[in-house]
Amino acid sequence: MSPDVDLTVPLPGRHRLREKLLALDSRLFEFAAEQHWPGGEPVLPRLSRSANHGVLWFATAAAMAASRTPRARRAAVRGVASLALASLAINTLGKRSVRRPRPVLDPVPLVRQLKRQPITTSFPSGHAASAAAFATGVALESPGWGLAVAPAAFSVAMSRVYTGVHFPSDVLAGAALGAGAAFAVRGLVPTRAQLGPPPRPRADAPTLPDGEGLVLVTNTAAGSAERVRALQGLLPGVEIVECEPEDVRAELEKAAARARVLGVCGGDGTVNSGAEVALRHGLPLAVLPGGTLNHFSYDLGVEGARDLAEALTRGEAVRVDVGRFTSGERRGVFLNTLSLGVYPELVRVRERWSHRIGGWPAGVLAALRVLNTDRHPLQAEVGGRPHPLWLLFAGNGTYHRMGLTPGRRLDLADGLLDVRVVHGGRRPALRLLAAAIAGPLTRSPVHAAEQVPRLRLDGVAPGTLLAYDGEVVEVSGQVTVDKMPQALTVYRPAPLT
Secondary structure, eight states: OTTTTTTTTTOOOHHHHHHHHHHHHHHHHHHHHHHHHHHHHHHHHHHHHHHHHGHHHHHHHHHHHTTTTTHHHHHHHHHHHHHHHHHIIIIIIIIHHHHOOOOTTTOOOOOTOSSSSSSOOOOOOHHHHHHHHHHHHHHHHHHHHHHHHHHHHHHHHHHHHHTTSHHHHHHHHHHHHHHHHHHHHHHHHOOOOOOOOOOOOEOOOOOOOOOOTOOOOOGGGGGGGGHHHHHHOOTTTTTTEEEEEGGHHHHHHHHHHTOOOOEEEEEEEHHHHHHHHHHHOOOEEEEEEEEESSSHHHHTTSSSSHHHHHHHTOOOOEEEEEEEEEEEEEEEEESSEEEEEEHHHHHHHHHHHHHOOOOHHHHHHHHHHHSSSOOOOEEEEEEEEEEEEEEEEEEEEOOEEESSSEEEEEESSSSEEEEEEEOSSSHHHHHHHHHHTTTTSBBBBSEEEESSSSSSEEEEEEEEEEEEETTEEEEEEEEEEEEEEEEEEEEEOOOOO
């Protein structure tokens, strides 16, 4: 190669192609400016302004989250995360890589033009990138919600050409970058559909085409009347039994005597009672999520009435593990978690206040009160050696999430307890925070995590509190925690293949 060749000078053919593309872009811009779009003048400029700084999309995400459906909340979070990544890419790389001037506004009618014109470079369109990122992110988690927000996203992108602030190629490049950001977020944080539960042991269960044979006991205090009505609309033959919290166990026993399938709707404690009765009577269990968190049903793949109705009408069910604990004469089962240490006291304080100020405020108040109280760690022997512990957590199955708080379980029949502990020492609040930050570390000075089939604690002081699935009891002496593998049959829709 000759040393006299200047590689920074574009080749003639490439230069001509670039000029042709720019000329085509300008002609398309002028063509759009000449068109009369019915209803565009009063709507599109306002819509374009509403998307400034992502305000339109944050408001949309808030409205989706307010729907109180888990899929909508996940879609909203994914949409916002995709928007954030697209905005970061636009502001750090996109606007600085191609310094293209804005279009000349002469062909654009004055009534369409924005009152405040952007001063940044034209390529690529940040509004189009944000719109495409949010809509694509939402659609990847929930196609239904994605279809609902797509018209607004398309209109925002088109409004940038309509108001004269971008060339068409600016909008296309921005939209492509935004969609790419959404797929990048999915690569980092897979959707629930990508992380679908593995094929669990299938179970034989009755097929109930119209719900006849299902007796569903619902806790009226859970505020789940709307979901129960939705299930009854899908399965008119289902028998609904409504009761107060103190009557749940008695009504479950009565229902089990006449049901082919025992159903339950409520919070963790209600579902726990349903599982215990179903185990005792050898019945399959149908769980309709009706509490605040609904960890078990969501991990199972049942997020609402439609999911449960689909499983019941097709007879689709699986076998899942059930956790079990014993301490002297005290014994119980759990579907989600069991814990000792500061958390059971937090649960007791939270329940005392939740009826007055609500669950989440009561939880915050309880945490502040428990962690700021002068106390000593739990003293227990593990493997014959004494261990002071601020917290011991045992999950029914392996949880996948950063930190100590329960996350998602990908397998409810893995035969393992997910055991995590925070070692004793001064200042429990700091140690608990450090353990939460440590997350996946299996060993640290304050935190340890292991997956085991069985756990035994000795020397537990009388009156020690133990929390399981939202219930709190007192234990002492020896506490044994183990699993009943694949002991419970539960309805769940078959995963898509």
